[in-house]
Amino acid sequence: MVLTENEVRLINRILTHDLEAFAAKLKLINKEIPQLEEKLAVQLLNLAERLSRRAIGDQERNICLTICGLVWEHKNKAWDNLPSFLMQVLSRLGLIPSARMVDLNYNIENQEFSNLGSLIAQFAFESKLLECETQVIDDYFITLSTFQKRMWDLIDQKNRIGISAPTSAGKSYVLANKIVHHLHLHGGSCIYVVPTITLINQVSSDLRRLINELELNINVGQTYSEKHISKQSSNILVLTQERALSAISQGEDFFKNLELLIIDEIQNIERVANEDNDRSRDLYNLIREFEDNLTPKKIVVAGPRIKNIDEVVTELFGKEAQSINNDLPPVLNLSYSFIYQSGKVLFRQYSTISKKPKSIIVDNFPVNPLKFFNSVRYNDSSFTLLNSILNNLDPNEGNIVFAPTKASANSIAKNINGEAKLTKELNSLIEYVSNSISPNYSLVSCLKGSTCYHHANVPGFLRTVIEKAFSKNIIKNIVCTTTLMQGVNLPAKNIIARNQSLTTQSRTGAKLTPYEFANLRGRAGRLMKDFVGRAIVLDENSYEASQEGDAVQTTLFEYPEKKLSSGYGERFIESKEEIKQALLAGSKPADENSFNDLTTHIRHMVLRYGDKVFYMLEKTGITISSPEFDIVNTQLRDLAIPAHILIKNPHWDPLVLNDLFLKISSSNFKLPSSPFAHDFVDSLTEVLELVKATTPYYYNKYTKIRSDKVLRKCLIIAQDWGKEIPIRTILSWKGEPSDEDIDHTLDLLNTEITYRLPKLLHPTFSMLEQENPLLSFMEHGAYKPETRRLIEFGISRELAIKISSLLKIEGAPTQNSELSDWFVKSELVRIYETNALNHWENIQIEPHIEGVFYP
Structure with a gap:
């Protein structure tokens, strides 16, 4: 596509206006920025109108999205017809959910859009709605984007599917509705694999809320136990890869011929191709186990911006697998940075439609630039700059600050001087955290400034209430570690990072890759929350220090795709001779090297598959000869330890386990x-x-x-x-x-x-x-059956302990000797209605009881 000089000029003007307006908002420049000119807005909207009517590619679509987003962001309140105009343009782009965000009078209860004021426009819009409208069950319909609808249809049409899309594309929303739709039609069960406990809670909560709203008889669990599997209803288990592998070892029969297997964050399998990593190996081995032995009817793998998603699913599932990808996010994401050049601080803006960043000289940099840009650590200068930015942002906007480590997250949160109004809800949250942990817990003092930290060391029940408080804008600022990149859905308008470093010690330490950093920045602006999201990098110079040339430097602000490798092939070839020597010699892992896990894996595969191992190993990129198999097989047969114990400990080398067995x-x-x-x-x-x-x-x-x-x-x-x-x-x-x-x-x-x-x-x-x-x-952290049952049901450990003391379990109905799902749900409703719990405890159980239907 070739734009005219005038069209290029128009686009540059709106980008420049946004940069100047945002800089003025942050009080970085001594210039009053007038409102966006109506004439310029009309010219830009006409350009978007023309582009949206063509058979457009990614570039045109990105331009349209940028124009719509920035005109909406800088609109004059008097422009009454703007929403209806943007709804038409966005619908042509296939972004119906984005159109809903700009429809100020959208009827949520009836799922109805506003009238566009023109019969022709209304017909065109309704036509797009019908194209993207999807029936979940009976009279419950949802409206999807074009990409989401393609996802939905592909899952119907194919049995092995790969999905690649930006972090904000709404994949999880589609998958949740598709699971419910599919199980409602076909019955059976689904396994949904996610990488973290936080995501287990989030996905389970979303599924329960949807199932309860639709009054369906589908159970959602977060751990596997044969006692809790209902034969009379469908089951959805949301598990980490470790929990899933453990569950298969307990009850393989349940996992055979599942209706659906969903693997989210599929990019995590790549580390198995590059290093010894238990979690990546578990994920990869889980996929192989399901595909090779358990054969679910449908398998869906999904991840952000996987460049070769088609190759990945073909390698995993064969030639019949099919993939779908999308590069256009449903929200506009812009990136900004501070950079020190030639004695001046510049504020830069990066966008997907501009080859070079736009820059403006900063008049009021709040700290000494030499002290700030010459340090990689968060120091007093860093905190002064961060506070200046946060205090000048809109108080109704949610802000996420990226921290490289858990300790630095705590430190950053403590040093944010929030200007918070201590509302009733915020005060109750502070009291809840203080009573649950300690008044001396630093999170308590942070919350007084409407700020908190969120990472793996924060107890799970507090992470849940923090996420809820942030989504309700009770908490304004949240400091996160890399857990943010693993799909946690925190609705943030702005994301701030000092740099892409994962260490606080030096500029040469570990860093987020451009792909990882792009996923982090992509968390700014979330579908159905914020049409425009902004990512701010405080120190672009830290990236330049290890790069050469402007072309390389700007990759920090692009949205690169990841080429994903799967299997053990590359590492096996690199260390083939050492691996085979270790296998033939019967060597045990004793020192750190790059192939300990591969010798262990090969021994376990020989143990499990016997002479069928050649084919099974070849699928993963490993080859051994018949003589090598015979030697390994003989070594394993001579072990004293029973084979079933070896199989239950796949991360441990069988020869080491035998030594331990003999000692014990x-x-x-x-x-x-x-x-x-x-x-x-x-x-x-x-x-x-x-x-x-x-x-x-x-x-x-x-x-x-x-x-x-x-x-x-x-x-x-x-x-x-x-x-x-x-x-x-x-x-x-x-x-x-x-x-x-x-x-x-x-x-x-x-x-x-x-x-x-x-x-x-x-x-x-x-x-x-x-x-x-x-x-x-x-x-x-629990021993009582009723407490453990509540935890397995998805209640946090601390709350489960309290609720277990309130249960009326005498004569309670059981399910295979344990409390039935029906009883647990009904007791949660009863306890909720008796006001036995405080506000923040009630919030934790609401997803389990909203719209609860008792058949």
Whole structure:
């Protein structure tokens, strides 16, 4: 497409107006920016009108979206006809949901758009609506974008599908409705795999809300247990890859011939092609397990901007697989940066329709530029600049600040001087956090400025209420780590990052890739929340320091696609001789290298598949010869450890497990089966010392504890945790804890106690007492059946402990010896209606009871 000089000039004028207006809003320039001229707006809208009527490509569509977004952003309130005009243009672009965002009089209850005032325009708009309208069930219809409708139809037409689209394209919305639609028509069950617990909670909540609203008999679970699988209704399990693999080992029959398998954030499998990473390997192996052995009727994998999504699904599922991709987001995202050049600070604007950034000289940079741009760390200058920006943004806009680490997230949040009005809801949230953790918890003081931090060390129940408070604009600013990039849906108008560094120590440390940084910036502006989103980079010079030339520098602000590699092929070829030598020699993982996981994987595959292993390995990019197979097979047959124990511990090398088995078999270990056992700490200490002595490689891999004193402290906390003692009590056993003590204990709880130590202890427990529930008690922080049932139902651990004491379980209906879904739901409704819980506790259970229908 070739634009005329006048058209180029018009586009440059609106981009320049936006840059100047935003700079003035941030008080960076001493210039009063007049309102957008009506004549310019009309000329731009006419251009968008003409472009939208053509058979347009990505460039034209991006120009149209940019014009619509910026005219809407800088509109005069007197332009009454603007919404109807933009609705027409956006509908031609296939962005009906975006059209809904600009329709100020949209009827949510009846899902009706405003009248456009012209019969011809109305007919054209209604025609587009009909094209994109989709029936979920009976009389419940949704209106999708053109891309979302293509997604919907492709899932109907094909059984193996790959989806690539920008982070704000609304993939999750389509998938949730499609799951409900498909299970309503066909029955059966669905597995939805996501990478984090936070996403499990979010996806489960969205699904429950939709199912309850439609009064459907579909169960949603967050863990697998055969006791909770209803034979009379459909089931949706939302699981991490680890939980899914564990579930398959417990009840393979349930997972055979599923109706649907959804794998979200598929880009996470790439690390298996480049490094030894348990989580990536689990995800890849899970996909292979389903495709090769369990054969769901439909498999959908999805991720942001996967360049070769067609190749990926072909490699995973064969030639019949089909993919769909989309590069046009439904919202406009613009990026801005500060850069120091020739003794001046420039404020830059980057957009997808401009080859070079637009710049404006900053008149009022709030700090000494030499002190700011010469440091990679967040320091006083950084906080002054950040506060200046945040305090000049619209108070009704949600802001996310990216932090490279959990510690820096806490520090940044503490140093944000929010100008918050202590509303009733904010005060109640502060009181809730204070009572749940401690008045000394730094999050309490942060919230007084309407600011908080959000990362893996914040207890899950607090992350839930933080997300809810942020979405309601009770909290204005939220400081996040990289967890933000894994699909967490926080509706933010603005995202601010100092730079793309993942370290606070130097400019040469680990950094987000341009792809990762683009996904981070793409979180600004969310469908159905903000039509225009802005990402602000405080220090563009930090990127220039490691790059050469303007062409490379601007890649930081592009939206690159990722070429995804899957399988082990590349790494296997690189270390083929070393791997085969280790296999033939019967070498065990002892030192860090690039192929320990591959020798372990090959041994497990030989163990599981026998002489069928050649074909199964070849699918993953690995080849071994018949003589090599014979030697490995003989080594495995000679092991003393039972094969079923090896299969239950796929991350551990079979030869190492055999050594551990022999040591344990010759000992007199008796594991505690309850957190109330008097020898809980001593017994587990003894087991861990044996593991450390037998296999220091795995001990150092799975735990960061190097001190006997810290290990003992950790086990004492783990015992209280398993006893269902609330976090507040655990923290304050020696009196009111300091903020440092709180952070340290929460770090132990969220990493060592609920994740690393159970992973390290799992082989020993599977050798000695396969049915011992203690590790599950440690992971969930609960031992009572009713509390665990509530946690499995999706209630946070802290709230589940409180609710379990309020349940009327005498004579309660059971389901395979445990509390039935119907009973749990009805009790949640009863407890909710009796006002036994506070406001923020009620908010956590609302997704479970909204529109609850009892068949």
